[in-house]
Each structure stands twice: as structure tokens, then as C-alpha cells.
Amino acid sequence: xxxxxxxxxxxxxxxxxxxxxxxxxxxxxxxxxxxxxxxxxxxxxxxxxxxxxxxxxxxxxxxxxxxxxxxxxxxxxxxxxxxxxxxxxxxxxxxxxxxxxxxxxxxxxxxxxxxxxxxxxxxxxxxxxxxxxxxxxxxxxxxxxxxxxxxxxxxxxxxxxxxxxx
Amino acid sequence: xxxxxxxxxxxxxxxxxxxxxxxxxxxxxxxxxxxxxxxxxxxxxxxxxxxxxxxxxxxxxxxxxxxxxxxxxxxxxxxxxxxxxxxxxxxxxxxxxxxxxxxxxxxxxxxxxxxxxxxxxxxxxxxxxxxxxxxxxxxxxxxxxxxxxxxxxxxxxxxxxxxxxx
DNA sequence: GAGTTTACGTCAGCCTTGTTGACTTTCCAA
DNA sequence: TTGGAAAGTCAACAAGGCTGACGTAAACTC
Numbered sequence: 001x002x003x004x005x006x007x008x009x010x011x012x013x014x015x016x017x018x019x020x021x022x023x024x025x026x027x028x029x030x031x032x033x034x035x036x037x038x039x040x041x042x043x044x045x046x047x048x049x050x051x052x053x054x055x056x057x058x059x060x061x062x063x064x065x066x067x068x069x070x071x072x073x074x075x076x077x078x079x080x081x082x083x084x085x086x087x088x089x090x091x092x093x094x095x096x097x098x099x100x101x102x103x104x105x106x107x108x109x110x111x112x113x114x115x116x117x118x119x120x121x122x123x124x125x126x127x128x129x130x131x132x133x134x135x136x137x138x139x140x141x142x143x144x145x146x147x148x149x150x151x152x153x154x155x156x157x158x159x160x161x162x163x164x165x166x
Numbered sequence: 167x168x169x170x171x172x173x174x175x176x177x178x179x180x181x182x183x184x185x186x187x188x189x190x191x192x193x194x195x196x197x198x199x200x201x202x203x204x205x206x207x208x209x210x211x212x213x214x215x216x217x218x219x220x221x222x223x224x225x226x227x228x229x230x231x232x233x234x235x236x237x238x239x240x241x242x243x244x245x246x247x248x249x250x251x252x253x254x255x256x257x258x259x260x261x262x263x264x265x266x267x268x269x270x271x272x273x274x275x276x277x278x279x280x281x282x283x284x285x286x287x288x289x290x291x292x293x294x295x296x297x298x299x300x301x302x303x304x305x306x307x308x309x310x311x312x313x314x315x316x317x318x319x320x321x322x323x324x325x326x327x328x329x330x331x332x
Numbered sequence: 333g334a335g336t337t338t339a340c341g342t343c344a345g346c347c348t349t350g351t352t353g354a355c356t357t358t359c360c361a362a
Numbered sequence: 363t364t365g366g367a368a369a370g371t372c373a374a375c376a377a378g379g380c381t382g383a384c385g386t387a388a389a390c391t392c
Contacts, residue, residue, distance in 0.1 A: 014298060014303040014306050015298055015299060017291060019306075020294045020295055022329050023298070023309070023310060024200075024287075024290055024294055025328060026309075026310055026313040027196075027200055027313060028219075029313075029317050029324070030312075031197050032321065033316050033317045033318050033321060034190075034193055034316060048377060048378070049377095049378085050377085050378060050379085065339080065340095066340060067338090067339065067340085074198065075378090075379070075380090076379080076380065076381080077340075077341080078342080078343095078379095078381085079378065081341065082378075085341090085342095098339095101339080102387080102388060102389090103338070103339040103340065103388050104339065104388095105339085105341095121190075125183060125186045125187070125190070127316060128186045128189050128316070129181055131313075131315035131316040132181055132189070132315075134315040135308065137177065138304070138308055139307070139308030139309075139311040140180050140189070140312060141180075141305070141308060142301065142305030142306065142307060142308025142309050142311075143189065143192075143305075143308050143309045143312035143313070144188065144189060144192055145300075145302075145305040145308075146196075146297050146298065146301045146306060146308075147192040147193060147195075147297075148192060148196070149296070149297035149301045150199050150200060150297040151196055151199045152199050152202070155195045155198065155199060158195070159192065159195045162191060163191070213348095214347085214348050214349070215348085215349085216349060216350090232369070232370065233368085233369065233370090241349085241350070241351095242350075242351065242352080243369080243370070243371090244350090244352080244353095244373095245349060247370070247371065247372090248348090248349080249348095249349080251371085264369095267358080267368095267369085268357085268359085269358045269359065269368070269369040270369065271370075
């Protein structure tokens, strides 16, 4: 509790437990919608959300290494490897041995990988665009501010590095 | 594509593909943080996210039926049933047979269920409160607006019914 | 040059939580 | 009163997290 309920009295009504609860529920329902369009496309190709995440971040940072991707995704290498292996086998991702350090695998999307990534992100952007347009630019700024404030410090570092040029 | 890239020219720069992509990534990273605190608590008790969701919505709508909960959570009844069964076995949830319709099960939290729900929502609210406070009231209003615009129409109905008194 | 560390891959096995299919009990309407 | 629909349960399978152990090659360090 500590500070819910009656609220300080000034302009802090947006911090009441009730307001926070609405935010929590909004987050839950919106995230489900957010993932639903890609999920439908992925199901057709017999892939899952994990494949989408890999495709997305390889697309964002072509040539990234496996270790790098692990830090961004926050999963174990065994988990990522399973997904990566199927993507390489299916010819959507290419894992090139590093020049300077031959232990590294630099990940790139193939033409096929780019095509699927495009299909997925088009769907996701379409929903986001509709929501942005409906809410307006000031709302969008606030949306981003709150989400960024919600991240862990470590995660925010990854996010900001991606957000502002690689 | 359709309208990304150069943008119409007016004040539509917030709808560029680049801006949308940042929103998408913010959503991904923030949601992970959003679920991390409850996840830690749940792990201690040997429960998962699905248990949290059930506890949350039973708390919100005491006496709700299984079918009702199904519509809100958007999973199959078999999936929900498994979670519900463990919660009932562990004495966190009580499933009372319906008066009017004996096929129905009306769900209630026990004292133990209320305690765990409180612990989980306290943790989740703490993070949300910190983010709200950091971003400020105008940002919070925008945050909610965008999330609501992102939901499917059906989901939004459930959300609004919960948002404005039961 | 030997030993340690790093990057990556893999096998095995576990858990949660989603799925479909088949089934019982209960209610209601023809 | 009977047949269909609705509410809920049991069984089995798959995706994708996880841990732990182990292997290999390359790089680094002393």
C-alpha cells in the first residue's frame, strides 16, 4: 500500500492504486493484441514468437553475434540455439564465421529471411500505426516515456543503443 | 510500407516506420520488465504467469465463472482448468457450485489466495508507480490512450467493463 | 609453449502453458 | 422426454523456456 487510496491530495491522483491497476490491465490486454498479428503469420510457417524475435533483432543489427543476441533477448543459449538452428536450416538466416575472431558467428538474414521479417513487421507496424494515429502525437510521446521508465536499467541500455543509431 | 519513410510532410513524423519500430521495441522490452517482478515471486511458490492471471481476474471479479474467465484470458478451458485445479488444490481459490445453474463454478479467492494476489500486485504496482512518477501525468494519459487503441475491439470491451466499475 | 578463458554448439531432461480430442454432467427447449 | 448445447474435466501432445554437463576451436596470458 504505502501511498494508494486517498492519494497525497495535490495532483497525484494518477498514482492511486486504482489508476495503476488500470495501467496494468491495459498493458496485459494491449500486449496480447500486439503479438497476435505476427503470431498468426508465424503459425502458417510453423514458427513461434521466439523465431520472430531472432529475425527482428538480426534484421536490426546485421552481423551481430550469438552472444550479443543472447544479451538482448535475455534467454539461454540453448534456447536461442534451437531457434537459430531451424532458421539456418530453413535458409532464413546465415551464420558467417568471424574475420577477426573465428570463434564468432555473425548473423545475417538471407533474402528469404528478409521477406518473412518484412511480412511480420509490416503486420506489427500496421497495428501500431493505427493506434498511434488514433491516439495522436502527444499520447505517443507519453506512451514511449512510460514504457522506457518501466524497463530495467540494463535492458534500457540495450534499448537506447538500438533506438539511437546502432 | 504505404506511408512510412518521408512522411506526408505535415505533423505526421510520429507515424514514420522508424518511430513505429521504436514503439514496437519499447513494448517488447517494457513488457518483459513488467512481468519480471511477479515472475520472481511466482517461482518461489512454484507457480507460473498463468496462475497470476487467474488470481488477478478472480480478485477483480469475485464470483466470476470459469466461462467468464475464459473470455477474458483468451485461452482454452483446458488450459485454464489445469491452472485453476492447482490453485483449488492448494487452497488459494474456492470453486462454488452455482445456485441457479449447477453447471457453473463461481470462483473466489481464499485468505491465502488474497495474500498471494496482494503480494504479486504490490510488486507490479511498485514498478508501475515508479514509471508513472518518472514520466508524469500527461505521459500516463498518453500511455493509456495508445494501449487502449492497440487492443482488438473484443478485448477492449472486456477491458472497459473492468476499467469502469464491474 | 602450456594453461586458461571465451564463443559457440549439443545432448539430455525438466516445467509451464498453450493446443486438440473425447468425455460427463447439467440445463433447457422442442 | 429426449436431444442438443453448455460447463467443466481428463488425457496427451508441442513449443519454448530452463538447468546441467560436456566438447571444440580459437584467442589470450603468463
